[in-house]
Amino acid sequence: MSSVSELAAHLQTSTKTVHDMINKGIITKQERGKYDIDLARKEYILHVREIAAGRAKVGDLDLQEERARLAKEQADAKEMENAVERGDLVYIENVAKQFELQLTKVRTKLLAVPTKVAPEAHIAATVKEVQSLIEAEIVEALNELVGYDKEAASEET
Template sequence: MIDLDVKLRQAEFAALVGISQPAVSGLVARGIILSGMTGRQMLLAYCGHLRETAAGRASESEFDLVAERARLAKEQADRIALQNEVTRRELAPVHLIEQVLSQAGARVSGILEAIPGMLKRRLPTLSATDVELITREVAKARNIAAAVTLDDLGIEAPDEEEPA
């Protein structure tokens, strides 16, 4: 019978818990078991390590379950935050925004195109040259509005990287 209240050699502890002596050496190297511990302390530290590993709070492999769970939790929180923004109508799909802006642009374009004719009817003293000048200026404004991009508005386009 092994006395757990005395210091055990690595080989003795390995035989007690059913692992190899190099595995115990690895536990010592990682600080899970400290040299100078009694057999009881080694057993408690080893069992605590096994519990942490089984619970996913500690990892021995390249696949770090703790980090992966944290990453998954962050992604889920981000998804829920986006859903909340959509629910509160703070966020809308790009295609919907494009559709709304296109309809608004068409309505504004119709109003702008009517300005020269309306001015000619209300102000009969305007010459044809004056009406042509107004028509050109309205066309410029309409073309500028039609060519607006997200860059012009100071908004980053989705799925595009900033230029270096």
């Protein structure tokens, strides 16, 4: 049977480290001066092996937990990449850019309606004809929003 200081000398560490290992349960706590050096050495070696294998928690870092977190992040990234390739997932910046382009085209067409319709409206015989001309031009402009063309959009970006 040995004391903590003799155990520390045998394990080639400090008495504080041995006390820390006892408090953490790495080495089984015994009565004062009653430590079995062989048992304590085996417990210490098993603990060091667990650390080396990445199965033991060292401080705040749990290597297995960190590896699992990394693997999950990598799997999530690959899943997102595949979803983008399939067209199931899009980047919001691209959607916003396409929507902005569509709205710009519609705005341009709507602003051009008076210039385009004025000569035809001037020679129209009735108010109904003028109304028809204006409605046709507005519908054409609004069809820019409804008639989203995927191929044209990919060429523009």
